[in-house]
Amino acid sequence: MNAATLLTRLYPPAVRERWGADIGHEVSTSGIRSWPDTLMGAVRLWLHPGDWPETCTGQTRRVLTVALFALTAATGLLLRSAEPSSTLTADVHHPTGSVWLVPLLVGVGLAVPLPPLRAAALRRLTAAAVRTLAAPATAALTLCLTAWSGLAGHLTGPADAAMVLFYWLTLGFVALRLCTVVAHVTRTAAPPTTRRLSTALLSLGTGLALAAGQNLLALVRTAPHPGSLTDTLTLGLLAAAAIGTGHDLRRTKG
Structure with missing residues (x-):
């Protein structure tokens, strides 16, 4: 499992389903310098469930x-x-x-x-x-x-x-x-x-x-x-x- 996949899996499920491919691509393209921001982005989203999309009720x-x-x-x-x-x-x-x-x-x-x-x-x-x-x-x-x-x-x-x-x-x-x-x-x-x-x-x-x-x-x-x-x-x-x-x-x- 590469770093992009691991960091993407830290995001809430609905976020992964909607934007997981984009997040993984961004991490793969930017390399290690994007890891801290990606990690903090996952933390912020877990603390703000109101920002999550819903793929089902x-x-x-x-x-x-x-x-x-x-x-x-x-x-x-x-x-x-x-x-x-x-x-x-x-x-x-x-x-x-x-x-x-x-x-x-x-x-x-x-x-x-x-x-x-x-x-x-x-x-x-x-x-x-x-x-x-x-x-x-x-x-x-x-x-x-x-x-x-x-x-x-x-x-x-x-x-x-x-x-x-x-x-x-x-x-x-x-x-x-x-x-x-x-x-x-x-x-x-x-x-x-x-x-x-x-x-x-x-x-x-x-x-x-x-x-x-x-x-x-x-x-x-x-x-x-x-x-x-x-x-x-x-x-x-x-x-x-x-x-x-x-x-x-x-x-x-x-």
Whole structure:
């Protein structure tokens, strides 16, 4: 895969379908000096869904629904890398540290597409979900069996590094396939309305902003750690992306 193809694939689907050939040709013709502008163009378009063309009804909403769940999965992986964390908790016994979860979960709930209540459609969706999740479920089960056996605690050197790598690859694989399931559902289910999806993005962004704020407050009170600084910055960027996209969607398509 060449650079032009890779950079073109970073653009929203509708943009690729309408102008993908032109973008790829421009990158191929201009060479490496066009890569930064092309990359920034992709970022700007993802943050402004109101500028996307639609090749079919509801395409923007379906793509943004999958993107919202992908953003949630990325957040889960990020926070998993930061555990154990006394700042961002998911424990009912520490409500102050868990408050960021409330708007995040509300956003996810609002974005859930509603599958058709027909037996044939539900059977097809179930079959697609089973096929999509079979491999990641097997990888996750293998990981759990390895942990329960106690073998992981006795590994050292390259074997321990390989197990850590397998752990993170498994989490990433599971997250990717769950988003694939959401994409399958959006093809037949009724996607959330523009207003509901916009509210979901704003709610998700609020939760991420609260998480970033809690992390930042903890950093001010304690000695800064490079990992915590990175997590805080990443959460802040994800929050800004979700809130900005939600506002643009509401302003242009509301």
